Amino acid sequence: MNFLSDPVTFIGNWLTGLVASLGMPKETAAAWVTGVAVGILPLLAMLWVLVLIWYERKVIGRLQDRPGPNRVGPFGLIQPVADMLKIFLKEHILPAGVDRIPYNLAPILAVGGVLGMWIVVPFSATVHGVDINVGALYIIAVGAIGTLGIIFAGYSSNNKYALLAAFRVVAQLISYEIPMVLALLVPVLLARSMGMNTIVQAQPVWFILAAPLAALLFFISSIAEVGRSPFDLAEAESEIVAGFNTEYSGLKFGMFYVGEFLHAFTNSLIFTALFLGGWQGPGAEQFPILGFIYFFLKTVVVHFLGIAIRGSMPRFRIDQVMQLNWKLFTPIALAAFSAAALVEKLAANLGDAARIGIHILVNAVILGVVLLIGSRVFKARGIRLDALAERNRAAVKLSMEKSHDS
Amino acid sequence: MILDQVIFLITAVVVLTAAILVVSVPKMIHAALWLILALAGIAVLFVLLQAPFFAVVQVIVYIGAIAVLVIFAVMLTRKAMQDDGPQLNRYSVLAAAVSLMLFAVLTGMLLSWDGANNLPVNPAVNPDTIVNLGESLTNPQGFLLPFEVASILLLAALVGAIYIGREHRAGKEEE
Numbered sequence: 246m247n248f249l250s251d252p253v254t255f256i257g258n259w260l261t262g263l264v265a266s267l268g269m270p271k272e273t274a275a276a277w278v279t280g281v282a283v284g285i286l287p288l289l290a291m292l293w294v295l296v297l298i299w300y301e302r303k304v305i306g307r308l309q310d311r312p313g314p315n316r317v318g319p320f321g322l323i324q325p326v327a328d329m330l331k332i333f334l335k336e337h338i339l340p341a342g343v344d345r346i347p348y349n350l351a352p353i354l355a356v357g358g359v360l361g362m363w364i365v366v367p368f369s370a371t372v373h374g375v376d377i378n379v380g381a382l383y384i385i386a387v388g389a390i391g392t393l394g395i396i397f398a399g400y401s402s403n404n405k406y407a408l409l410a411a412f413r414v415v416a417q418l419i420s421y422e423i424p425m426v427l428a429l430l431v432p433v434l435l436a437r438s439m440g441m442n443t444i445v446q447a448q449p450v451w452f453i454l455a456a457p458l459a460a461l462l463f464f465i466s467s468i469a470e471v472g473r474s475p476f477d478l479a480e481a482e483s484e485i486v487a488g489f490n491t492e493y494s495g496l497k498f499g500m501f502y503v504g505e506f507l508h509a510f511t512n513s514l515i516f517t518a519l520f521l522g523g524w525q526g527p528g529a530e531q532f533p534i535l536g537f538i539y540f541f542l543k544t545v546v547v548h549f550l551g552i553a554i555r556g557s558m559p560r561f562r563i564d565q566v567m568q569l570n571w572k573l574f575t576p577i578a579l580a581a582f583s584a585a586a587l588v589e590k591l592a593a594n595l596g597d598a599a600r601i602g603i604h605i606l607v608n609a610v611i612l613g614v615v616l617l618i619g620s621r622v623f624k625a626r627g628i629r630l631d632a633l634a635e636r637n638r639a640a641v642k643l644s645m646e647k648s649h650d651s
Numbered sequence: 652m653i654l655d656q657v658i659f660l661i662t663a664v665v666v667l668t669a670a671i672l673v674v675s676v677p678k679m680i681h682a683a684l685w686l687i688l689a690l691a692g693i694a695v696l697f698v699l700l701q702a703p704f705f706a707v708v709q710v711i712v713y714i715g716a717i718a719v720l721v722i723f724a725v726m727l728t729r730k731a732m733q734d735d736g737p738q739l740n741r742y743s744v745l746a747a748a749v750s751l752m753l754f755a756v757l758t759g760m761l762l763s764w765d766g767a768n769n770l771p772v773n774p775a776v777n778p779d780t781i782v783n784l785g786e787s788l789t790n791p792q793g794f795l796l797p798f799e800v801a802s803i804l805l806l807a808a809l810v811g812a813i814y815i816g817r818e819h820r821a822g823k824e825e826e
Contacts, residue, residue: 347684378781382707389715393687396722400680408726415719422715439781 251533253372257282286374287360290507295325297506301552308556335495343492344401351401352493352500354394359508361387366514367442369524369536380441381433384515385426388470391504392418395489398501402492411489413478413563418470420570425466427578431459431585432519445523450597453520455604458581458611460520462574467512468551469566471505475558476566513548514540521547573615580611659699666692677738679725687718704781 257278264274299314299322306313314321339345362384364374377383392415399411433439435455436447444452453460469476480488490501517523521543524536561569584607592600623630669689673682690713697706762768787793 344680377703379703379707382704382711386707386710386715389711389719392715392719396719397684400722400726412723412726415723419716419719 251371254533286363290360290363291503293510294503294506295329297510298325298328301506304549304552305556308553332496332499337497338494340403340492342403344403347397348401349497351394351398352497354397355391355504356500356507358387358391358394359504359511361390362511362515365441367445367518367523368540369533370530371533372537373442376440376442378438378440381429381439381444385422385429388422391508398493399489402489404492406486407489407491410491414472414489417472417476417478417566420567421466421469424462424570424574424578425470427582428459428463428466429519430582431456434585434589441518445518445525448522448525450601451520451522455601456520456581456585456608457605458577458608459585462578462581463519464516466574467516468554471508471512473505473509473551474555475561477560478563478566509551510544510548513544513551516547517543577611577615581608584611655699659696662692662695662699666696675738679728680722683718683721683725686721687714690714690718702780704784
C-alpha cells in the first residue's frame with residue numbers, strides 16, 4: 246500500500262501496526278484505530294464548516310456585487326475563526342419558562358443528524374465509514390433526527406413565534422422528504438443496491454444521465470430539506486421573528502447554523518455520490534487519492550450551484566412551497582420512479598447504451614406531459630407567463646429607480 | 652459476545668424506563684418525547700439483532716413520521732402545554748386487571764413456545780436480507796397476498812380520511 250496513492254488507508258494500517266506492536270491483539274488494535282477515526286471524521290467535518298462559511302459568504306457577496314468578508318486575514322479567510330471565537334465567548338441566555346432538556350438537546354440533534362450522514366459517504370474507493378447495505382435509507386433516517394431537533398427547539402423555547410416557525414418548517418421538511426425519498430430510490434433501483442459504495446461503483450456512466458428528472462427533484466428537495474432560499478421559510482424575519490431558533494443565543498444558536506451549512510455541503514456530497522458517480526473517474530480504482538479529488542471537485546460544483554440559487558432566488562410563500570411539493574414534485578417523482586422501475590424490468594436484456602437511451606426518452610416524455618398539463622392549468626386559470634414576466638420586469642425597474650433616487 | 656450483552660442490557664433498561672415514563676409523566680408533550688427515546692431504543696435492538704433494514708425503517712417511520720405526528724397531535728389538543736389534570740380515571744383498576752391478564756396470557760404463550768427455553772441457533776448471516784425480504788413480499792408463494800391486502804387496507808384508510816375531511820368542509824360551506 247503506497248502512501249501517495251491511498252494515504253488514509255496507509256495511515257490506518259500503520260497506526261494499527263504501531264498499536265499492535267506495543268503488545269495489543271491485532272483485532273483490539275484495529276478497533277481502537279477505528280474508534281479514533283470515528284472521533285476524527287466529525288471533528289474534520291465541523292472544522293470544514295469554517296471554510297464553508299467563508300466560501301459561502303464570499304460567493305454570495307460576489308453574487309450581490311459586494312466583496313464579502315475581506316478584512317481579517319488574506320481574502321478574509323480568518324473571518325470565520327474570529328466569528329467562532331466570538332460565539333464561544335457569548336453568554337448562554339436561558340429564557341424563562343423553557344423546557345430545559347429538549348431546549349439543550351435541540352442544537353445537538355440538529356448538528357448530530359447532519360454529522361450522522363457522513364458515516365455512509367464513500368469518499369474514495371477505499372475510504373468510507375461503514376458500507377452498510379441500507380446506506381441510502383440510513384441517510385433519510387438520520388435526516389429525520391434533524392427534524393426532531395427543530396421541533397424540540399420550537400416547542401421548548403416557550404415562544405409562540407418559535408413554535409409557529411417550527412410547525413411550518415417541520416411541515417415543509419416532512420413534505421419534501423417524500424419526493425426526496427422517491428428520487429433517491431431511482432439510483433437505488435439502477436444500482437440494485439442501497440449501499441452507498443455499491444451505488445458509486447455501479448456508475449461508470451453517471452446516473453444523472455439515466456435519471457435526469459430524479460436528479461433534479463433530489464437536488465431541489467435537498468435544498469428544501471436544508472431550508473435555504475428559496476425555501477427559507479424558517480427564517481422569514483417579517484413573519485416569525487428569527488424562526489424556531491429565536492430564543493437561542495451564543496454557541497447553541499451557532500450550532501443551528503453549523504448544522505445548516507454542513508447540511509448544505511453534506512447534501513452536495515450525497516447528490517454527487519448518488520448521481521454524479523461519486524469518486525468515479527479515470528484511475529480512481531488504482532489510486533484512491535484521485536477518487537477523493539474527483540469526489541471533492543464534483544461536490545464543490547454541486548455546492549456552488551446550491552449557493553448560487555440561494556443568492557439569487559426570492560423566498561416562496563408557505564402555501565407556494567406546499568403546492569410545489571404536493572401538486573408538482575410528488576406526482577413527478579412517483580411517475581419517474583415507476584417509469585424507471587418499468588424500464589429496468591422490461592429492458593433488462595438490452596445493452597447499457599440502449600437502456601440509458603430508453604431511460605432518457607421516458608424522462609423526456611414525463612417532462613413533456615408535465616409541461617403540457619402545466620400550460621393547460623395556466624391557460625384555464627388565465628395566467629399568462631409573458632404577462633407575469635413583464636410585470637416582474639416592471640417591478641424590478643421601479644425598485645431600481647427608487648434606489649437610485651434615494 | 653459480552654459487548655453485545657452489555658449494550659443490550661443498557662438499551663433494555665433505557666427502553667423500559669422510557670416506556671414507563673411515557674404513561675406516567677403528567678405532561679402530554681413529555682410523554683411524546685419519552686416515546687421517541689423508547690422508539691430509538693427499539694431501533695438499537697434491531698441493530699443488535701443484525702437487522703439494519705428494520706433499524707433504519709424504525710427510525711424513518713416511527714421517529715421521523717409517527718413521533719412527529721404524535722407531537723403535532725399533542726400540541727393541537729386542548730391545553731397540551733400545561734395539562735396537569737388527574738392521570739387516572741375511575742376505570743384504572745379495571746384497566747390494570749385487563750392488562751395483567753393480557754400480560755399473563757402472552758407470557759404463558761411465550762413460555763410454551765420452544766424458542767423461549769432454547770438458545771436460538773445463530774443463523775448464517777446473509778448480507779442480502781433486504782433482497783430476501785423484498786422477494787418474499789412480492790412472491791405469490793410468499794407474502795404477496797397479505798402484503799397487498801394490507802396495502803388496500805391502508806389505501807382505504809387514506810380515502811376514508813380524505814372523505815371525512817372533505818365532508819366536514821362541505822358542511823361548513825352549506826351553512
